[in-house]
Amino acid sequence: MNTKALRxxxxDLAIHGKLVPQDPNDEPASVLLERIRTEKERLIKDGKIKRPKKSKATSDKPHYENVPFEIPxxxxxxxxxxIFTLQAGKNITAKDIYTEKSEEFKYPCFGGNGxxxxxxxxxxxxxxxxxxRQGALCGNINLVHxxxxxxxxxxxxERYCDTDLMWGYYTLIALNLNQYATATAQPGLAVNVINDVAIPLPPLHEQQRISKSIKILFSFLDAIECKKLYLKTAISQTKTKVLDLAIHGRLVPQDPTDEPATELLKRINPKAEITSDNGHYQKLPEGWGVCTLKNICKVITGSTPSKSNPSYYGGNIPFYKPADLDFGRYVKNASEYLSEEGMCVSRVVPAGSTAVCCIGTIGKVGYLVNAGTTNQQINCAIPSKAVYDAFLFYLCSSxxxxxxxxxxxxxxxxSIVNKSKMENIEVPLPPLEEQHRIVAKIEEIFVQLDTIEASL
Structure with missing residues (x-):
């Protein structure tokens, strides 16, 4: 459910007069508008407010007569x-604004972005x-008490004649004032421009019914969003639990006919260090073993070709960075690409390698769909014949x-984890055939969870 679109x-229904029914006993909005005009003129005459400036686009004939849609x-x-007085505040220097509230600095300060x-x-x-009215979020609406x-x-x-506060707030949001911002490097809204923005005015009592209805409906959506957040958290925790069960031999049943992992390792790499009796792994199933990461894969630390040589860049060889690992399991695209010359001075890793961020945001993991290179923040685990590449990815994702x-x-x-420390991490290793069964079960469960999450 797209709650943002529902809001x-x-x-949209509210501003078109379709959210609540009209009451023929309500005082017409035209009468309210005349009272507002009278009140504002009196305040202008008394010098309490200023008459708003007209924009260059303003003509003698109000442009809102060319109405964009029909209203009740x-x-x-x-x-x-x-109907309002729109008045910008006053400048205050940044040194006088404090991030934390205190006894001395106790008043909230509102600027262009809240x-x-x-x-x-x-x-x-x-x-x-x-x-x-200034900045990337100009046109945003805040409600201050x-x-x-x-x-x-x-x-x-500023409101007049008891115009409903919440109706005004919701209507300002519905008007999407950002569309009137100047298209410059620093977007801005001119007060005299937004003064001229057309707005449909309902009777006062209908304003109150509208704001009450919106509040009730939005409270339902708030509850749905809380439940969605709860469900997304539960889905993430379920995935973590699935991976935990997988690497401890509890996700799929074992097959006694599978070649034990220790025998496979000895056959492929006679020098492999196997510690199947490690105290931390006493509950691993028969046929599993424990070894260091370097016994089942080759770990390579990436490097960055010199930016001073432009011939290294601009080709079609993926150059992966930590930010490229943010898009789920399959990393298909890179933020930059190298030329063949740039590839020659880098460390190329094959497709099917697992990239692990080991500097800064430690632990971000991605499965590289295409061969390429990485920068120095990433250690890549290149699987040997002892480990299924997808299992290696899920192992590193646990x-x-x-x-x-x-x-x-x-x-x-x-934070840094160098190549030596990463490759000496001890890992549980199931038989190769079981690795394939584990991956199939993980992906079956993850597809179901992803389907649920996509429907939220």
């Missing part, structure tokens, strides 16, 4: 500047929607392997 649909009979088209921190002074008190400071990048929305990486990491300013 937008609810707001007792509604009326107007503009934001007619709350910036806390300050010692305030310039507003009350309940207001606030429009962010109490005492606060609004910077010059935050537009405070929480057990991750915990071993963390224990072996050293750090001054950044």
């Amino acid at each position: 937008q649909k609810i707001l 009979d007792n509604w009326v088209w107007t503009t934001l500047g007619e 709350i910036r921190g806390y300050v010692a002074i305030s310039n507003k008190i009350g309940e207001y929607p606030i429009i962010g 109490g005492i606060f400071y609004a910077t010059e990048h935050a537009v405070v929305v 929480s057990w392997f991750y915990n071993n990486l963390i224990r072996k990491s050293s750090a001054v300013t950044i």
Whole structure:
């Protein structure tokens, strides 16, 4: 269920007058609008508010007369500047804004992208929607209660004649004010531009019914999102448990006719160090063994060709970095590509290798679909004939392997697990035939879990 799309649909119905039924006994919105105009004119005359400036695009004939859609009979088209006063706050220096709230710096400070921190002074008190007017998130709407400071990048929305606070807040979100931002490196919203944005105004009592209905519906969606988050967490924990069962021999039944892992290792690599009687692994099934990672694969640390030689880059040979390991098991694309010349000065790993991030964000793992190279933050495990490449990937994806990486990491300013430490991690090894059965079962379960997650 796409709850974000449902929220937008609810707001869309609300702004079109289709969310709640109309009541013919309601005072028409046109009467409310006249009261608002009268109230604002009085305040302008008394010098308490300023008359809004007109944009260059504003004509004598209000552009909202060319209405974008039909509204109920007792509604009326107007503009934001007619029913509200939109007033940007005042500048405050960054040194006067603190990230943590304290007794001295106790007032929230709102800027173009929401709350910036806390300050010692305030310039507003009350309940207001606030429009962010500067930055990538300009047009975002915040709802503020109490005492606060609004910077010059935050537009405070003043209401009149008991216009419903929450109706105003939800309607401002529905208007998607970001669409009116300037298309520059630093997007911005001019107050005189958003003053002219057309808005359908419902009667006051209908505003209240609309905001109440939206609140109820959004509370249902909040509950659904909480359950979705819970289910996603449960799915992630289930996958971790599946891998844990897999590497301890509890996911699939054993077959006594399988060639034992220890015999396979001795046949392939007579010098392999096998510790099948390790105390930590006494509960492993018959036919399993324990060895170091280097006995079942070759570990290679990547390298980065010199950026000073542009001929190394721009070819079609994948150059994998840690960020490329963020997209699930199969790593099909790289953020950069090397030329053949660049490949020659790098360390090439074959398709089917398992890439493990060992500097910085330790433990990110990916199965390389295509042969390529990696940078120095990645150690690649190239499987031998003793291990199924997909099993090696799931082994390195397990929480057990991750915990071993963390224990072996050293750090001054950044966590590192070098090649020697990684290849000397002890790993449980099932018979080769069982490795294939384990992978098949893992992927069968993961497909079912992924299907459930995709439906959330």
